[in-house]
Amino acid sequence: MSDSPRLVGGGELGEIPYLRPHPGPALFTRRSARFEALAGGHTLGDYLQFCGRLSAAQAVASAELPPPPDARNLAAVRPLDASVSHSDEWTEALQPIVRELLPAPMPAAAREGLTRLANLGRKPLAALAAKILSGDFEGLDLAVAPFAAAALQVQFVTRAARIPVGAVARAEGGCPLCGSRPVAGVVLGDDRLRYLACALCGSQWYLTRVKCSRCGSTAGISYFSLEGDSGAVKAEACDGCRSYVKLFYLERRPAADPEADDLATLALDTLVSEQGYQKNALNLFLLA
C-alpha cells in the first residue's frame, strides 16, 4: 500500500445513485424518535407526539406483517404502482396499529375514527384504500383516512425495502416505485445531491437540484425560508407552475425525516402558500 497523497474530488460527482438504499421498517422507528424530538417545546407538540406514537405503532405492525411476496418477478417500471394495487395485505397492519394506539391520549374525534376503522368490513376498507391510493381525496372520510394511510404505508414500505435499488427504472412525475407524490426532499451533505422522498413507500429518488419537481422547469426557481432559519429548511418554488416542495438540508438538520420534519415546519407552508404557490407534496398523516 502506497503512502503517497491521492487527489479526490473535481468537477464531476461521479455516478449518482438514482435511489438511496431503503431503510425498510426501521424507517418507522427512526421517524417515531424524530417526531418525539421535534415535539419538545413545539406549538404543535401534542400533535407531533401523537404522530410519533402512530409511527411507533407502524413499526410494531410491520414486524407482525407476513413476509411480502417475492419481488423478483416485478416489473422494472413502477414495480409497486399504487394506482393498480388491489392487495388487501395492508388490512393486516390495521389491528396492530389500532391496538398500539388506542391507549394513547388523543382528541375524541381521532379516537372515534380509529374505533370506526377497526370495525369496517372488507368492502368499505377496499374502497377507502382505493380512494387514498388514487390521490383524489374528494369525499374521503378524514376521521379514518390517516390511520388507514398509516397501514398502507406499512405495506408499501415493507415491500419497497425488498426491491433491489438497481432493478428500478427511472420515472418522471412521482415515485419510481409506487407513483405517489413526494412528501418532501432532502439535500445531502457537501455533494449537494437532492433526493425526493415518497409519501407512501418511503423510497428516495434523485432529482437534479434547482429543477421543479412538478413541471421539470429549471428556470424561475426560487427558494423561501423562514426569517432566522439557518438555511436548514427551504421551500423550492417554481414560477412556471406555481408549485413548491420543501427541502431539508441534512448538513444543517442531520436527523431530518421528510415526513416528521414536514409536519414540524408547517409555518413555512403557510407563508409560501400565501405567496400563491401550491404544495406539490403529500403528507399522509395530514389528511385530517
Ligand SMILES: [Zn+2]
Ligand atoms: Zn413510493
Ligand SMILES: [Zn+2]
Ligand atoms: Zn414547475
